[in-house]
Amino acid sequence: xxxxxxxxxxxxxxxxxxxxxxxxxxxxxxxxxxxxxxxxxxxxxxxxxxxxxxxxxxxxxxxxxxxxxxxxxxxxxxxxxxxxxxxxxxxxxxxxxxxxxxxxxxxxxxxxxxxxxxxxxxxxxxxxxxxxxxxxxxxxxxxxxxxxxxxxxxxxxxxxxxxxxxxxxxxxxxxxxxxxxxxxxxxxxxxxxxxxxxxxxxxxxxxxxxxxxxxxxxxxxxxxxxxxxxxxxxxxxxxxxxxxxxxxxxxxxxxxxxxxxxxxxxxxxxxxxxxxxxxxxxxxxxxxxxxxxxxxxxxxxxxxxxxxxxxxxxxxxxxxxxxxxxxxxxxxxxxxxxxxxxxxxxxxxxxxxxxxxxxxxxxxxxxxxxxxxxxxxxxxxxxxxxxxxxxxxxxxxxxxxxxxxxxxxxxxxxxxxxxxxxxxxxxxxxxxxxxxxxxxxxxxxxx
Numbered sequence: 001x002x003x004x005x006x007x008x009x010x011x012x013x014x015x016x017x018x019x020x021x022x023x024x025x026x027x028x029x030x031x032x033x034x035x036x037x038x039x040x041x042x043x044x045x046x047x048x049x050x051x052x053x054x055x056x057x058x059x060x061x062x063x064x065x066x067x068x069x070x071x072x073x074x075x076x077x078x079x080x081x082x083x084x085x086x087x088x089x090x091x092x093x094x095x096x097x098x099x100x101x102x103x104x105x106x107x108x109x110x111x112x113x114x115x116x117x118x119x120x121x122x123x124x125x126x127x128x129x130x131x132x133x134x135x136x137x138x139x140x141x142x143x144x145x146x147x148x149x150x151x152x153x154x155x156x157x158x159x160x161x162x163x164x165x166x167x168x169x170x171x172x173x174x175x176x177x178x179x180x181x182x183x184x185x186x187x188x189x190x191x192x193x194x195x196x197x198x199x200x201x202x203x204x205x206x207x208x209x210x211x212x213x214x215x216x217x218x219x220x221x222x223x224x225x226x227x228x229x230x231x232x233x234x235x236x237x238x239x240x241x242x243x244x245x246x247x248x249x250x251x252x253x254x255x256x257x258x259x260x261x262x263x264x265x266x267x268x269x270x271x272x273x274x275x276x277x278x279x280x281x282x283x284x285x286x287x288x289x290x291x292x293x294x295x296x297x298x299x300x301x302x303x304x305x306x307x308x309x310x311x312x313x314x315x316x317x318x319x320x321x322x323x324x325x326x327x328x329x330x331x332x333x334x335x336x337x338x339x340x341x342x343x344x345x346x347x348x349x350x351x352x353x354x355x356x357x358x359x360x361x362x363x364x365x366x367x368x369x370x371x372x373x374x375x376x377x378x379x380x381x382x383x384x385x386x387x388x389x390x391x392x393x394x395x396x397x398x399x400x401x402x403x404x405x406x407x408x409x410x411x412x413x414x415x416x417x418x419x420x421x422x423x424x425x426x427x428x429x430x431x432x433x434x435x436x437x438x439x440x441x442x443x444x445x446x447x
Contacts, residue, residue, distance in 0.1 A: 020049065024059060031066040036077075039067060043078055044085035120346050127340035131398035137417055140195065143337065146329050147191040149184070150320040151313055155305045157421035159192035159286065162303070164341070165391040166200060166225045166284045169349035173387050174254050174285040176233075176294060179307025184317070185288045186231050188307070193229065193286075195337040200345075202228045206235050209245035212253060213261040213277050223253065223283040225349060233289035236298070247298060250285065254301045257281040300377040303384045304425035344394065351407040352390035356415065360385075381426060388418035 024046060031038050042063075046056065056078065064074045124131075133139055137157055144156045158175060165173040179185035193201055202215075202223070216222020228250075230236070236247040253259050259279040264272045287294065287302065294302070364382075368374065392414035393400055401409045 021055065021058065025062055028059065028062045028066050031063075033066070033068045035067065039063065039077065040081045040084070043081035044088070047082050047085040048089065116346070120343065123339045123343040123346070127336050127343050128398075130336055130340045131343070134399070136396060137392075137420075140337070143195070143329070143333065144188075144191050146327065146333075147194060148320075149188050149191050150317045152184075152188055152308050154421055154424045155188055155307070156192055157417070158303070158305045158425065159189050160195065161388055161391050161395075161417070161421050162284055162286055163193060163196045163201070163227050164344075164395055165387050166227050166282070167344055167348040167350055167394050168282065168387060168390050169351050170282060171257070171383065171387050172225075172282040172284045173384055173391065174302045175287070175305055176299070176302035177286065177288040177305045177307070179288070179290060180309055181290045183290070183307040183309050185290065185307045189229065189231070189286060189288060193227075194334060195341070196227065197338050197341055197345075200226055200341070202226055204228055204230050204235070205232065207246050210249070210261070211246065212249040213259055213279060215279065220278050221280050224280045225282065227284035227286060230285070230287045233287050233294050236287070236295075237293045243295070247295065251298045251301060253279065253281055253283055254285055254298075300380055303381065303388075303422050304428065305422075306425055306428055344397070348394075350390075350394045350397070351405070352393045352410055353403055353407045354386065354389055354393075354410045354414075356410075356412065357386075360415075384422070385418055388422055389414045392417040 024042060027042050028039075031042075046059065051059075060071065060074055060078065063078070064071050067074065067077075069077070130136060130139065137160070140160055141153050141156045144160075149156060155177070159177070162173040162175040165171075177185045177189055204211075212223075236244060236250065249259060258281055259277075261277040262274050263277060265275045266272050285302070360382075389410050393408045393410035396414065397408050400411065403409055
């Protein structure tokens with residue numbers, strides 16, 4: 001091709017057309033002698049344009065002339081500069097991908113936060129009337145009565161407070177509901193649990209010895225802030241005088257707030273290895289039984305709720321069943337209560353301040369002087385009292401003040417709610433009759 005012939009417009013190489021090549025030739029011709037920085041910029045742009053090896057060869061001779069170097073030196077310079085340009089381009093591509101990933105994750109987080117805020121607003125709109133009701137627990141009790149439970153107000157409140165105590169940060173209540181067959185022990189608990197979201201309750205009618213250890217498919221927090229409901233304590237009973245591992249595991253989970261199980265695993269090659277399986281609490285446990293089959297060590301970790309087996313209660317049950325058609329509670333009536341629990345879950349777990357702890361201690365000291373002999377289990381029952389007060393404060397958090405750290409401040413009303421729920425069961429357990437003039441202490445209300 002002579003100098004007089006026009007520049008062809010068809011591509012001569014992979015990276016562009018004749019005009020592109022001419023543009024690089026012009027830039028090369030404008031280089032100053034030994035202008036290494038300018039030459040590197042040209043090489044980087046050629047690499048970016050994707051020029052073929054043949055096209056690059058067409059630029060080497062002009063580069064030699066412009067820089068005043070030998071052809072071998074120019075080739076080596078081009079090779080090194082091209083490698084550096086490709087490395088820089090690759091690093092830039094990685095950086096852009098990383099930035100895009102970060103941006104995508106940020107947008108995803110913002111979307112989740114916006115969705116969570118929308119859901120929180122929806123829940124609050126649904127349950128606000130419940131959360132702000134000054135008769136919250138009485139309203140709950142009335143709804144459980146509508147679901148078919150007759151009487152037994154304290155036991156209804158006790159079951160609901162126990163299930164709700166899963167929202168406490170460090171500890172939770174554990175309840176034993178006792179009663180004869182046909183006494184309604186399971187019926188009451190099952191109806192109270194209808195007001196708790198299904199995903200917060202783990203039902204266990206039976207279990208293998210190590211089922212608690214491996215529950216949750218590897219999730220260490222599978223039990224954390226959940227409730228385990230065991231409708232018959234027979235699953236925990238001894239077999240041939242030997243304690244079930246399930247009972248031991250449950251007892252440990254309650255008292256220690258976690259399970260630590262070490263098991264030896266074989267390997268395809270090499271010696272066996274020890275693996276640590278962990279399950280974290282705190283966890284609520286609700287057990288029912290018609291027999292005296294809960295061993296003592298577990299018994300002291302449970303607050304009591306005895307079914308009302310009096311003739312008066314039987315007559316009331318018959319009247320409730322026969323006097324009129326039972327109104328069917330619509331699911332729409334239950335949904336706000338489920339939303340109330342879910343609304344509480346959005347900020348759970350909670351810390352609660354009980355400013356009247358010294359008054360409880362003073363009342364206990366006064367009671368000690370009167371009774372003299374108190375069972376050792378009171379050391380655990382006093383903790384149950386504290387958890388019950390905290391749970392009441394959490395349920396009423398829309399009506400409670402917060403301290404500077406954002407902790408809910410319990411009131412004497414929360415103390416009264418704890419007493420109303422658990423005093424009858426614990427008083428029967430202690431076989432103690434307290435004068436009406438006394439104050440509540442350790443679950444035995446001293447009015």
